[in-house]
Amino acid sequence: MSKSRSAAQTRILAAALDLFAAHGVSGTSLQMIADAVGVTKAAVYRQFKTKDEIVIAVTEMQLARLEDALEAAEAEPNRTRARELLLNRVVDMAVEQRRMVSVLQFDPVIIQFLAGHKTFQRFIDRLLRAFFGDNTGTDSLVQTAMLSGAISGAVIHPLVANLDDETLRSHLLLVIRRLINLPD
Amino acid sequence: MSKSRSAAQTRILAAALDLFAAHGVSGTSLQMIADAVGVTKAAVYRQFKTKDEIVIAVTEMQLARLEDALEAAEAEPNRTRARELLLNRVVDMAVEQRRMVSVLQFDPVIIQFLAGHKTFQRFIDRLLRAFFGDNTGTDSLVQTAMLSGAISGAVIHPLVANLDDETLRSHLLLVIRRLINLPD
DNA sequence: GTCTATAGAATGATAGAC
DNA sequence: GTCTATCATTCTATAGAC
Numbered sequence: 001m002s003k004s005r006s007a008a009q010t011r012i013l014a015a016a017l018d019l020f021a022a023h024g025v026s027g028t029s030l031q032m033i034a035d036a037v038g039v040t041k042a043a044v045y046r047q048f049k050t051k052d053e054i055v056i057a058v059t060e061m062q063l064a065r066l067e068d069a070l071e072a073a074e075a076e077p078n079r080t081r082a083r084e085l086l087l088n089r090v091v092d093m094a095v096e097q098r099r100m101v102s103v104l105q106f107d108p109v110i111i112q113f114l115a116g117h118k119t120f121q122r123f124i125d126r127l128l129r130a131f132f133g134d135n136t137g138t139d140s141l142v143q144t145a146m147l148s149g150a151i152s153g154a155v156i157h158p159l160v161a162n163l164d165d166e167t168l169r170s171h172l173l174l175v176i177r178r179l180i181n182l183p184d
Numbered sequence: 185m186s187k188s189r190s191a192a193q194t195r196i197l198a199a200a201l202d203l204f205a206a207h208g209v210s211g212t213s214l215q216m217i218a219d220a221v222g223v224t225k226a227a228v229y230r231q232f233k234t235k236d237e238i239v240i241a242v243t244e245m246q247l248a249r250l251e252d253a254l255e256a257a258e259a260e261p262n263r264t265r266a267r268e269l270l271l272n273r274v275v276d277m278a279v280e281q282r283r284m285v286s287v288l289q290f291d292p293v294i295i296q297f298l299a300g301h302k303t304f305q306r307f308i309d310r311l312l313r314a315f316f317g318d319n320t321g322t323d324s325l326v327q328t329a330m331l332s333g334a335i336s337g338a339v340i341h342p343l344v345a346n347l348d349d350e351t352l353r354s355h356l357l358l359v360i361r362r363l364i365n366l367p368d
Numbered sequence: 369g370t371c372t373a374t375a376g377a378a379t380g381a382t383a384g385a386c
Numbered sequence: 387g388t389c390t391a392t393c394a395t396t397c398t399a400t401a402g403a404c
Binding site: 022023024025026027102105106107108109115128138139141142143144145146148149150151152153154155156157158159160163167168171172175178179 | 206207208209210211286289290291292293299312322323325326327328329330332333334335336337338339340341342343344347351352355356359362363
């Protein structure tokens with residue numbers, strides 16, 4: 001999943017993620033990205049052939065941050081421990097990157113890429129399987145959807161915008177444990 | 185909040201909401217809306233002077249669907265009953281309109297309008313107050329954010345895309361009651 | 369890697385006829 | 387209410403010089 005990027009590419013992707021978070025993917029033009037980096041559009045096009053390539057690279061970059069936690073969870077024979085591990089990483093990431101979460105989970109353009117690229121599909125599949133095993137009953141489905149949605153939805157919500165990361169994280173984890181019956 | 189609209193306006197708003205849900209607000213052009221309705225751009229501009237007016241009207245239209253439930257909740261002296269009332273309506277709406285939820289809650293353009301227009305702010309304030317009273321402790325904040333996020337996030341999630349409305353609603357309500365300690 | 373300059377299409381919006 | 391025609395602007399993307 002993770003790819004090595006040049007410094008120029010990394011700067012572009014960072015600026016793009018930031019702008020995507022503020023204006024959505026469709027609401028962000030290459031001109032805006034170029035301005036944010038401090039170069040011209042042509043310089044951006046030198047690094048990425050199309051806007052779509054930037055969107056895909058940004059998505060890859062963010063998913064890759066879950067990779068090591070996912071591998072650790074897959075290697076962990078104790079399912080409860082594996083869930084614990086993944087959950088903590090996901091919550092950490094969601095809290096740290098609050099402003100970015102809504103783009104990655106809910107932007108229509110990103111959603112289409114996630115649904116359309118096999119690489120992304122397989123990664124998400126691994127994530128869900130590591131968390132829930134092969135239990136695909138309706139209860140598990142709804143619970144997973146709620147858990148995933150609750151984390152994303154909660155960190156985005158304006159009501160918690162003023163809470164510091166540590167407060168938000170600890171409260172989140174408490175409520176989540178209640179939700180999925182993990183031991184406190 | 186609710187406004188009376190001509191038939192032509194109603195058709196435009198319905199088409200716009202549908203397209204917004206699929207492509208986001210920024211990803212939807214007036215040409216696309218006009219094509220969906222089956223008229224030209226000029227005909228659309230006759231009903232709404234700007235694209236922004238359409239976005240605001242769509243948002244109003246959807247918020248207005250909560251209005252009677254909100255009034256009923258405000259009139260209810262028993263707080264638990266009031267919460268019950270609102271919760272049921274919100275969940276019903278979220279499940280019925282799954283495809284639209286993400287736009288209304290997470291689209292950057294809509295969010296900016298919600299934050300910038302006093303009419304919207306007051307309405308949302310009333311909603312929160314009817315549900316949580318004047319309790320503004322951190323616990324309540326996070327709980328409300330999670331509840332709101334969990335409902336929106338859950339109904340949007342691809343994992344539950346194949347569940348019928350009734351199944352999704354009943355499961356959702358069960359988990360939510362556990363989350364907020366309402367009696368079953 | 370970065371620039372200037374530009375092509376070609378799409379965007380939001382308007383004028384004026386029917 | 388709807389149309390055709392058009393305007394100014396912005397969009398993605400490319401060519402070619404430094």
